[in-house]
Every structure is written in structure tokens, then in C-alpha cells.
Amino acid sequence: MSPAIETHELCRSFAGVAAVDGLTLDARPGEVLALLGPNGAGKTTTVRLLDGVLRPDRGWSRVLGADPAVDGDAVRRRTGVLTEAAGLDDRLSGVENLVLPARVRGIDEATATRRAHELLGRLGVAALAERAVRGASTGERKRIALARALLHEPEVLFLDEPTSGLDPVAARDVVELLATLAGEHGRTVVLCTHHLAEAGRLAHRVAVLDRGRLLAFGRPADLAAELWPGVEADLDLGGAAAPATLAALRSVRGVLDVALTVDGARVRVEGRDVLPAVVAALVAVEVPVYGAVTRAPSLEDVYFALHSQAVPAVPPPAAGVPRAPSSPAEPRT
Amino acid sequence: MTGRAPAVDRAAVRALLRRDLVAVRRSKAVVIPMLIVPVLLLVVLPLLIGLGARGAPAPDLTRFLDSLPGDLAAPIAGLPSHEQLVVLVLGYLLAPLFLIVPLMVSSVLAADAFAGEKERRTMETLLHLPVRDRDLFLAKLLGAFLPAVAISWLGFLAFAVVANTVAWPVLGRIFVPTPMWLVMILWVGPAVAALGLGVMVRVSARARTTQEANQLGGAVVLPLIFLAVGQSSGLLLVTLPVALGVGAGLWAIAVLLLGRGARRFTRDRLAASV
Ligand SMILES: Nc1ncnc2c1ncn2[C@@H]1O[C@H](COP(=O)(O)OP(=O)(O)OP(=O)(O)O)[C@@H](O)[C@H]1O
Ligand SMILES: [Mg+2]
Numbered sequence: 001m002s003p004a005i006e007t008h009e010l011c012r013s014f015a016g017v018a019a020v021d022g023l024t025l026d027a028r029p030g031e032v033l034a035l036l037g038p039n040g041a042g043k044t045t046t047v048r049l050l051d052g053v054l055r056p057d058r059g060w061s062r063v064l065g066a067d068p069a070v071d072g073d074a075v076r077r078r079t080g081v082l083t084e085a086a087g088l089d090d091r092l093s094g095v096e097n098l099v100l101p102a103r104v105r106g107i108d109e110a111t112a113t114r115r116a117h118e119l120l121g122r123l124g125v126a127a128l129a130e131r132a133v134r135g136a137s138t139g140e141r142k143r144i145a146l147a148r149a150l151l152h153e154p155e156v157l158f159l160d161e162p163t164s165g166l167d168p169v170a171a172r173d174v175v176e177l178l179a180t181l182a183g184e185h186g187r188t189v190v191l192c193t194h195h196l197a198e199a200g201r202l203a204h205r206v207a208v209l210d211r212g213r214l215l216a217f218g219r220p221a222d223l224a225a226e227l228w229p230g231v232e233a234d235l236d237l238g239g240a241a242a243p244a245t246l247a248a249l250r251s252v253r254g255v256l257d258v259a260l261t262v263d264g265a266r267v268r269v270e271g272r273d274v275l276p277a278v279v280a281a282l283v284a285v286e287v288p289v290y291g292a293v294t295r296a297p298s299l300e301d302v303y304f305a306l307h308s309q310a311v312p313a314v315p316p317p318a319a320g321v322p323r324a325p326s327s328p329a330e331p332r333t
Numbered sequence: 334m335t336g337r338a339p340a341v342d343r344a345a346v347r348a349l350l351r352r353d354l355v356a357v358r359r360s361k362a363v364v365i366p367m368l369i370v371p372v373l374l375l376v377v378l379p380l381l382i383g384l385g386a387r388g389a390p391a392p393d394l395t396r397f398l399d400s401l402p403g404d405l406a407a408p409i410a411g412l413p414s415h416e417q418l419v420v421l422v423l424g425y426l427l428a429p430l431f432l433i434v435p436l437m438v439s440s441v442l443a444a445d446a447f448a449g450e451k452e453r454r455t456m457e458t459l460l461h462l463p464v465r466d467r468d469l470f471l472a473k474l475l476g477a478f479l480p481a482v483a484i485s486w487l488g489f490l491a492f493a494v495v496a497n498t499v500a501w502p503v504l505g506r507i508f509v510p511t512p513m514w515l516v517m518i519l520w521v522g523p524a525v526a527a528l529g530l531g532v533m534v535r536v537s538a539r540a541r542t543t544q545e546a547n548q549l550g551g552a553v554v555l556p557l558i559f560l561a562v563g564q565s566s567g568l569l570l571v572t573l574p575v576a577l578g579v580g581a582g583l584w585a586i587a588v589l590l591l592g593r594g595a596r597r598f599t600r601d602r603l604a605a606s607v
Contacts, residue, residue, distance in 0.1 A: 014605060053460045053604045072600070076463040087458035089352075091359040100355070103348035104462050132359070148458075 002065070004029040004156060004188040005050060009059035012045055019045040021212035022059070027205075030186040034193060034203035036303060041209040043192035044084055047158045050190070051079055064155060077105070080154030084161050084192075086145035088136075094120050094128035098148045105152050112151065119147035123177065138165040142174065150181065157181070160192045175201055200299040208306050215306045224297040227305050230256050230270050236291035237264030237282070245287050252281045266295075341471060345464045349472035353446055354480070362543075363445055367480075371434045371488035376495055378430075379423055383499030386418045394418060408511075419503050423496040424511040429576075431514075434488050435522045439481035440529035440550050446473040447537030448546035451606070460600050470598040474530060474591065481526035489518050516576045524583035529554060531590025538597060538606075 003026040010023040020042040027033040035043045048054040050063055052072025061068060068075040088097045095116045102112035120129045123143040128136055133144060142162060149157060162178060163171035175198050182189045182202060193199050199206055200220060208215040208223075216223050237245065241264050249258045249267055254274035259266045267278060275292055282289050357363050394417045398406040409421050450456040459469060489510075496509045510518070532553045533546060540546035 048604055051461055053457075053600050055601045073463040073465060076461060079461075081461040083457050083461065085454045085457070087453075087455045089356050089453060089455050091356045092352075096355065100348065100352035101458065101462055103351070104345050104464060106344060 001029060003027060003062075004031070005033070005061070005063050005190065007046075007050070007059065007061040010046070010049060010056050010061055011058040012049055012054055012056050018212045020049060020056075023207075023209075023212075023214055024059075025207050025214065025217050027188050027190065029188055030183075031205065032182045032189040032191060032203045034191045034199035034206040035209060036193065036196070036199055036206050036299075037209035038194060038307075040211065042212040043209060044160055045212075046209075047081065047160055047190065047192060051076060051081055051158060078154055079156045079158060080149035080152060081158045082142070082146050082149045082160060082162055084164070086138075086141035088133050088141055088144055088148075090134035091132060093130050093132055094125060094144050094147075095130060097133060097144055098151050101148060102151050107152060115151050116147065119150055120144065123147050124173070139167065139170040139174075142166060146174070146177075153185070155185075155187060157187055157189045158192075159189060161194075162191070163193070163195060163198055171195075171198075178202055196298070196300045196303055206299065206302075208303060210307065210310045213310075215310050216302070220299045220302055221296065223302045223306075227302060228268065228297060230268050231272055231275075231294050232266060232268050232297065233275055233278070233292055233294045234261065234266050235264040235278070235282070235289060236293075237287055238290055239263060241265040241287075245282070245285065248281050248285045248287075249278065252278050264290075338467070339465070342464065342468050345462075346468050346472045346475070349459075349464065349469065350476050350479075353473065353476035357442060357445055357476075360445065363441055366441060367438050367484060370437055371484060371491075374430055374433060375488040375492040379427060379492055379495050380499060382422055382427070383419065383496060386422055387499060387503050394421065416504055419500045420508055420511075423500060424508055425513050428511070428513045428517045429521075431485070431489065431492070431517055432522060432525045435481045435485040435526035436529045436554060438484050439477045439526040440533045440554055441547070442477035442480055443473075443530045443533035444537060444540075444543045444546040444550060446476050447534055448540045449543040451537070451540075452542045456603055460604055466599050467595065470595050474534075477530050477533075478523075478526055481529070482523050485522050485526070486518060489514070512573060513576065516573060516580065521576055521580040521583065524580045524587060527587035527591065528583050531587045531594060534594035534598075535590055538594075 005025075005027040007026070008024050010020055011018065012020045019040075023042070023046060025033070035041075035046060037043055045054065049056055050061055050068055052063075052068030052075050055069050063075045064078050066074045092100070095113060098116035098119070099109065099112040102116070103109065107115075117126070117129055120126050120143075123146060125136075125140050125143045125147070128140055128144060133141065136144070142165070146159075146162065149159075159178065163174050166174060178189075178191070179202055181187070189202075191199065191202060203220075205217065205219050206223070207217045216226075218226075235241075235249075240262055241249075241260055246258050246260065246265060249255055249265060252274070254270040255267055255278065256270060257268035269275060269278065272294065275294070279289050279292055394409075394414065398410045398417070398421075409417055409425070412420055450459065462469075464472075493509045493514075497507045500508060529550075533550045536549040536553070537546045540549055
């Protein structure tokens with residue numbers, strides 16, 4: 001299946017400073033791809049490049065088979081964008097903010113109005129349908145803008161920080177909503193965010209960006225496997241492990257790493273089948289084991305590990321020296 | 334692809350135009366000056382002047398008319414002396430003042446359409462629509478130009494009614510539109526609207542807010558207003574051929590400015606400046 005979105009060595013700079021620098025990635029039809037990265041990583045610029053609003057300095061991209069730099073209108077007819085700033089006209093009502101752009105897209109007035117009411121209702125902002133949006137809250141604006149991005153039933157949806165500025169409850173609502181929307185009609189979604197939980201919840205694959213460069217790209221589990229070999233497990237020992245216990249753990253064959261936690265220890269082992277030996281070793285030294293649970297590294301672990309690689313501590317590592325990934329197994333304070 | 338420019342997407346332009354007009358009608362800061370200025374200039378002022386000129390004892394205008402360029406004075410000098418003042422003021426001197434209306438309406442609307450879009454942070458939404466840069470630009474131009482011409486023509490209609498009514502007791506006939514007025518509304522007025530537009534398009538590319546655009550634009554537009562005021566107060570006198578020529582010159586400058594504006598109005602440039 002040909003990708004819905006594909007970029008190759010995409011570059012764009014502003015006044016000599018690279019905003020997107022050699023970006024190569026793709027998204028399959030129906031996939032949710034998260035662009036993760038700190039402020040200024042190049043997420044918004046990437047969306048603008050993919051929608052043909054900005055032109056690349058170098059490299060190319062294809063969205064639904066068309067090159068946005070060449071045939072932007074063909075791309076934009078089939079995409080919907082929730083921009084970072086909702087971009088609503090305060091003087092217009094919720095429905096007008098949806099219907100007027102829909103008219104530009106060639107949707108007739110009656111259909112546009114009907115869909116606008118439906119969507120605003122579904123997104124929980126029906127109260128703003130007939131009222132000027134001046135004074136609407138950030139969350140309400142996001143929802144109206146999201147409705148606008150969806151009204152023409154785009155095949156590709158770009159969501160630039162859909163939950164920024166929302167309170168936790170509103171953010172969760174929007175994420176749940178996106179989870180259902182993303183699956184609909186095999187729609188491809190590009191989600192820009194710095195909320196890792198949101199990306200973890202919604203995205204099939206993540207692209208981690210930093211200062212315009214792609215740090216990593218793939219499924220969160222694959223990225224974690226690349227960063228950290230083996231399996232991690234939390235051992236509940238009823239209290240922080242004693243030094244002797246830690247030593248006993250280290251002596252087990254197949255244990256890669258051991259770290260202290262508040263209620264016991266965290267071990268990294270070569271594979272799941274090492275765990276029984278770990279438990280046996282503890283029993284042998286008469287340490288009670290209340291639980292042993294394998295733990296998949298979270299997207300958060302991956303993200304922080306990647307960023308600590310990308311922003312090396314001074315002095316920077318010499319070229320050629322392999323960078324040691326910081327282990328998520330270190331005890332948290 | 335052929336070398337010819339693709340046809341204008343009329344439906345999209347119409348939809349964009351409608352969006353701007355619907356929004357702008359709700360904007361007090363835009364609507365109020367657009368109503369007050371034409372009413373003051375084209376209804377209140379001619380009413381006062383007309384009543385004043387009618388009530389005053391007929392002054393001797395021969396000396397004044399002698400000082401005017403021949404073809405300006407000719408149609409007036411031939412009139413009975415009690416008619417001269419009213420016809421001179423309402424039929425000729427006031428005509429250039431009328432130009433302030435299309436100039437102001439088009440620049441206020443253009444500032445809202447270009448700089449205002451940036452200020453409200455709604456420009457990016459437009460850039461993500463499937464419309465060609467050129468069609469978007471065209472829609473924004475028409476959104477300022479058409480109302481400017483429409484309002485100035487409506488204003489002129491109101492003026493014609495007021496002027497003919499107040500002058501009726503003196504003249505007993507309809508005297509507006511004079512040829513000078515026709516040149517102003519049909520030729521110079523639209524040119525001035527286009528010029529205001531051209532200036533504001535240029536200025537809005539730099540300005541961050543509507544207010545800033547209006548200030549910058551005002552610096553360019555104000556001298557033109559002074560010229561118009563100068564003419565109407567008799568300091569500066571424009572004859573018909575001069576008015577036609579001035580109109581042509583204004584059109585040329587406007588077309589030049591708008592052409593440059595169109596070339597600079599690209600998505601990439603706009604997106605990079607939002
Ligand atoms: N129009 C522009 N003019 C100048 N610099 C720009 C422009 N757009 C982006 N940049 C720069 O490019 C870099 C990437 O910006 P971008 O907005 O794509 O980041 P982002 O990942 O979306 O950040 P955020 O999370 O803050 O939204 C930043 O350093 C930014 O300052
Ligand atoms: Mg951004």
C-alpha cells in the first residue's frame with residue numbers, strides 16, 4: 001500500500017536557521033502519526049510544508065499522491081487542518097466559522113450548515129453555534145476549529161497541538177474524541193504534540209523531532225527496544241532492596257541492570273524467561289517477593305532518553321564514541 | 334500545463350468575498366467611519382453649504398471667476414449671478430472632496446482584509462484552504478474595492494438629492510450631476526479606491542495590526558486628502574481634462590502597486606510572516 005504521506009530529506013529554514021532539517025518519514029493510510037518535540041522542534045513547520053502552505057528549500061514530500069509544493073490545492077482539497085491558533089473569526093458565529101470556509105471548498109450551503117450543527121453538537125459546543133465566538137474559551141475554540149477541520153471529511157487530518165491550553169478534563173475529552181475520529185473512514189492523522197500521554201494513547205508511530213531534525217521514528221515499543229535491550233521488571237519486595245539483595249540480583253545470569261526502587265528493585269533482564277531465576281535467587285537469600293511485574297517503557301521514557309542523547313551534557317561526546325542511553329531503570333525520586 | 338494562467342475559481346472567490354463582508358459588517362470600528370464620513374461629507378456638508386449659499390445675498394463672483402482657469406469658469410460665468418455661488422460650490426468645488434469617501438472606505442476595508450487577518454490570526458486558516466494565491470488576493474481586493482465604489486455611489490446619490498433640493502429655490506432645476514461630478518464618480522473615484530487599496534496592500538505586508546496599517550497607510554493617504562480639500566476650498570483648481578488625466582495617473586499607480594502586491598502575495602510569504 002503506498003503511503004498516505006511521505007517526505008524525503010525535507011528542509012526549510014527561516015533567515016538561515018533550519019526549522020525542518022532533512023526530515024524523512026512516512027505515514028500509512030489510516031495511521032495516526034505523532035510528531036513529538038519540544039518548542040521550536042519544527043512540528044508546525046512540517047505541517048505547513050505538508051499542506052503546501054510553505055515551500056521546502058530542499059527535499060520533497062507527497063501527500064495522497066500529490067506534491068504539496070507543486071499542486072497544493074489538490075492536497076488541500078483532501079486535508080483538514082487544526083492550526084495551533086484556532087484561527088476563528090470572533091465576529092462570526094460557530095456555524096459561520098465553519099460554513100464560510102466550507103463554501104470555499106465547494107460544499108453547498110445547506111449541507112455545510114447541517115454538518116456544522118452536527119459536528120458542533122458532537123464536539124459539545126452546540127451553544128456557540130449561533131453566537132459570535134468572541135469570548136469563547138480556549139477549549140471551545142479548539143473544538144470549533146476541530147469541527148471546521150472535519151467538516152469536509154478530509155482524508156488526511158493535521159492536528160497541531162489539539163489539547164494545548166485545555167484543562168485536564170477537556171484535554172481528555174478531546175483525546176477520546178480524537179481516538180474515535182482517527183479511526184473513522186480510514187483517515188490518516190498527523191498529530192503534533194508535546195503531551196506524551198496523548199501521543200501514547202493515539203499514535204501508531206511517533207516521530208521525535210528536535211531543532212528540525214528527526215531523532216527517532218517508529219512504534220514506541222520498537223524505539224524502546226532499540227534504546228534498551230531486554231525486558232524490565234519491577235520487583236515488589238515490601239521495601240527498598242538492601243545492598244546484599246541488589247548484589248544477589250546482579251549475580252543472576254541474564255540480568256543486565258539492577259536499580260533500587262522505593263518498594264524493592266527494578267531489574268533489566270535479557271528476556272522474560274530470566275524472571276523465574278531472579279525470583280528464585282531472591283527466595284534463596286530469604287527475601288520475600290510480593291510481586292514481579294514486567295514493565296514496558298513508556299513513551300515518556302523513550303522521549304526523555306532520546307532528548308538526553310540529543311542534548312548531550314557538556315562536554316559533548318567525541319565522535320565515534322557510542323552514546324550510552326540513560327536507563328529508565330534508574331530509581332525515580 | 335499550458336502557459337496560460339488558470340481561470341479564476343469564481344465560486345471560491347465569491348465565498349471568500351462573502352466571508353469578509355459578513356464579518357466586516359459586524360465590526361463597529363470598520364462600519365462606523367464608513368457610515369459617518371460619507372454622511373458628513375455628502376449630506377450634512379452640502380446641506381449646510383447649500384442653505385448658507387442660498388440665504389446669502391448674491392456675492393459678486395466675477396473677479397473670482399476671472400481668476401479661474403477658462404474651462405472651469407466657463408459653465409459658471411454664463412449663469413445668472415444669483416445662481417453662480419451655489420453651482421460653483423455644490424457642482425464643482427465639492428466634487429473632489431467626494432473622493433475621500435472611496436479612498437477611506439477602500440483603505441479601511443483593505444487594512445481589515447490584509448493586516449486585520451494577520452492580527453486576528455485567521456490568515457493561516459485561509460492558507461489551508463484549496464484556493465490559489467491569486468484568487469485569495471483577488472477576493473480580498475474585491476472585498477474592499479466593491480464596497481468602496483458602492484458606498485461612494487450611494488453617497489453620491491444622497492448628495493445629488495440634497496444638492497438639488499437645497500438649490501431648487503435658487504435654480505428651479507436639477508443641476509447635479511455636473512460633468513465634473515460624473516468624472517469624479519465614474520473615473521477618479523474608483524481610481525482613488527484602487528489606489529487606497531494598493532497602498533494598504535503594500536503597508537499591510539509590513540504592519541502587524543490593523544491600527545498600524547491604518548497609521549502607515551494614513552501617512553500616504555492623508556496628503557491626497559489634503560489635495561482634495563485644497564481643491565474644494567478653491568486653493569487648487571482642477572479642470573475637467575486635468576481631472577481625467579489625474580484619474581488616469583491614479584489608475585496607473587494603483588495598478589502598479591496592486592501588481593506588485595499580487596506578486597508578493599504568496600502563501601509561503603504569508604505563512605512565514607504569521
Ligand atoms: N515564519 C517563521 N519565521 C521565522 N522563524 C520561524 C518561522 N516559523 C518557524 N520558525 C522557527 O522554526 C523553528 C520551528 O518552528 P515550529 O513552529 O515549526 O516549531 P514547533 O515544533 O511547532 O514548536 P511549538 O511546539 O512551540 O509549536 C523555530 O525555531 C521557529 O522559531
Ligand atoms: Mg507548533
